Amino acid sequence: MKTYYDPEDLKKFGKIADFQKPLADKFFDYYGAVFQEGALTAREKSLIALAVAHAIQCPYCIDAYTVDTLEKGCDEEQMMEAVHVAAAIRGGASLVHSTQMMNKAKELSM
Amino acid sequence: MKSLKARSNQFSNPEYELEVLESTENEGQLFSDKLANVGLYPLKPTQIEILQINMGKMCNQVCKHCHVDAGPDRKEIMTREVMKACLQVIRQHLVKTVDLTGGAPEMNPDFRWFVEEIRKISPSIKIIVRCNLTIILANPKYHDLPEFYKKHRIEVVSSLPYFTAIKTDSQRGEGVFGKSIKALEMLNEIGYGMPDSGLILNLVYNPAGAFLPAAQSALEDQFKKKLWDLYQIQFNSLFAITNLPISRFLEYLVSSGNYEGYMEKLMEAFNPVAAQNVMCRTTISVGWDGYLYDCDFNQMLDLKVAAQNSQHISTWNQQALTGREIIVRQHCFGCTAGAGSSCGGATS
Numbered sequence: 001m002k003t004y005y006d007p008e009d010l011k012k013f014g015k016i017a018d019f020q021k022p023l024a025d026k027f028f029d030y031y032g033a034v035f036q037e038g039a040l041t042a043r044e045k046s047l048i049a050l051a052v053a054h055a056i057q058c059p060y061c062i063d064a065y066t067v068d069t070l071e072k073g074c075d076e077e078q079m080m081e082a083v084h085v086a087a088a089i090r091g092g093a094s095l096v097h098s099t100q101m102m103n104k105a106k107e108l109s110m
Numbered sequence: 111m112k113s114l115k116a117r118s119n120q121f122s123n124p125e126y127e128l129e130v131l132e133s134t135e136n137e138g139q140l141f142s143d144k145l146a147n148v149g150l151y152p153l154k155p156t157q158i159e160i161l162q163i164n165m166g167k168m169c170n171q172v173c174k175h176c177h178v179d180a181g182p183d184r185k186e187i188m189t190r191e192v193m194k195a196c197l198q199v200i201r202q203h204l205v206k207t208v209d210l211t212g213g214a215p216e217m218n219p220d221f222r223w224f225v226e227e228i229r230k231i232s233p234s235i236k237i238i239v240r241c242n243l244t245i246i247l248a249n250p251k252y253h254d255l256p257e258f259y260k261k262h263r264i265e266v267v268s269s270l271p272y273f274t275a276i277k278t279d280s281q282r283g284e285g286v287f288g289k290s291i292k293a294l295e296m297l298n299e300i301g302y303g304m305p306d307s308g309l310i311l312n313l314v315y316n317p318a319g320a321f322l323p324a325a326q327s328a329l330e331d332q333f334k335k336k337l338w339d340l341y342q343i344q345f346n347s348l349f350a351i352t353n354l355p356i357s358r359f360l361e362y363l364v365s366s367g368n369y370e371g372y373m374e375k376l377m378e379a380f381n382p383v384a385a386q387n388v389m390c391r392t393t394i395s396v397g398w399d400g401y402l403y404d405c406d407f408n409q410m411l412d413l414k415v416a417a418q419n420s421q422h423i424s425t426w427n428q429q430a431l432t433g434r435e436i437i438v439r440q441h442c443f444g445c446t447a448g449a450g451s452s453c454g455g456a457t458s
């Protein structure tokens with residue numbers, strides 16, 4: 001079966017360095033640093049990542065951060081609430097743009 | 111739910127379990143090779159400090175992940191005769207801690223007698239009971255267990271996989287969370303887990319599925335806050351334990367299609383520091399029938415200690431046991447993944 005997304009490809013993420021190592025190294029260093037315990041806990045960062053994964057609809061990230069949030073001690077209720085945050089922002093972002101539509105419509109209407 | 115044994119499930123057969131575990135050799139690495147790479151093979155004890163005694167496989171619960179395959183249908187329990195042989199070893203002050211486990215150790219009719227005898231030998235020896243909490247409410251004859259623990263200054267270690275009913279009950283059985291909370295309230299009421307009481311109440315977290323536990327300290331903070339906010343419950347420490355791929359958890363891994371992925375994860379997360387601190391280096395585990403093992407997991411896989419003439423509590427030979435080689439197999443990867451895992455939680 002040929003598909004655009006294969007779960008096995010997630011394991012090959014590190015291989016992006018094969019084509020361009022210096023930039024990949026920089027990226028992975030940065031990535032690692034971002035998820036360290038900081039002003040936000042590693043658990044909070046993992047939930048944010050899970051929400052963003054849904055917002056950008058990346059199946060690899062959804063898989064990866066479902067595992068990661070569970071392994072940071074989150075439960076399904078917390079995980080779903082994080083996804084709702086992503087959904088609310090996405091929905092809100094569409095709806096708030098309707099003010100532009102409203103402005104334009106009003107401008108054109110008698 | 112019944113035990114694997116009562117269902118005649120093949121995962122109740124240690125030989126079959128080991129066969130499944132050894133089949134991962136091709137995929138990944140041998141645990142013994144991993145130990146050899148960090149200079150720890152053959153694995154030897156450092157000093158025997160803990161005697162972990164499995165008082166029987168009988169339990170009022172049938173948790174999905176149970177590595178003992180315990181349950182109400184299991185009738186194997188330790189006799190007074192075997193306990194007397196344990197007391198003989200304890201009397202020689204060869205160990206600092208006696209860790210009572212099961213099944214539900216309290217269901218053994220000689221449990222209280224045994225604890226009293228241990229306490230008579232030494233007022234200072236540490237006695238731990240792995241109490242599943244619900245046993246306290248299971249029958250009026252157990253309602254005074256908290257008082258009994260307190261009287262003999264027993265340290266209580268209890269499983270609570272999560273601070274919500276849905277996750278706890280999915281692993282430990284319908285209604286277990288509510289009863290566990292009630293039991294924790296009873297323990298708190300007489301001082302267990304309360305600051306400065308000297309009565310220690312530790313909780314055990316283990317993942318409700320095929321994933322690794324979170325960092326112990328972060329989980330402890332989360333549990334402390336949630337249990338206090340929601341139920342005004344206090345406890346001392348939280349131990350984060352990794353599920354070892356044996357018995358009911360192994361059966362779950364294989365039947366849910368998670369086995370390969372889980373083993374891969376454990377292997378990838380191999381931590382040499384955790385390997386140095388595996389609990390079998392300081393523990394001897396006694397089975398309900400008196401046989402000796404490197405740990406409770408090896409006990410369930412029927413891998414008796416490799417110490418000639420000292421495989422039974424009645425023939426305990428300190429020198430032979432201290433000099434033995436610990437038997438390791440692929441399930442041991444569960445003890446060395448990430449921050450490591452033991453009956454006392456993380457090891458690094």
Ligand code: SF4
Pocket residue numbers: 169170171172173175176177178179180181212213214242
């Ligand atoms: S309470 Fe403990 S011994 Fe009993 S079934 Fe659950 S995990 Fe096994």
Ligand code: SF4
Pocket residue numbers: 388389390391404405406407408436437438439441442445
């Ligand atoms: S499973 Fe037992 S023998 Fe293996 S490393 Fe863990 S404690 Fe030691």
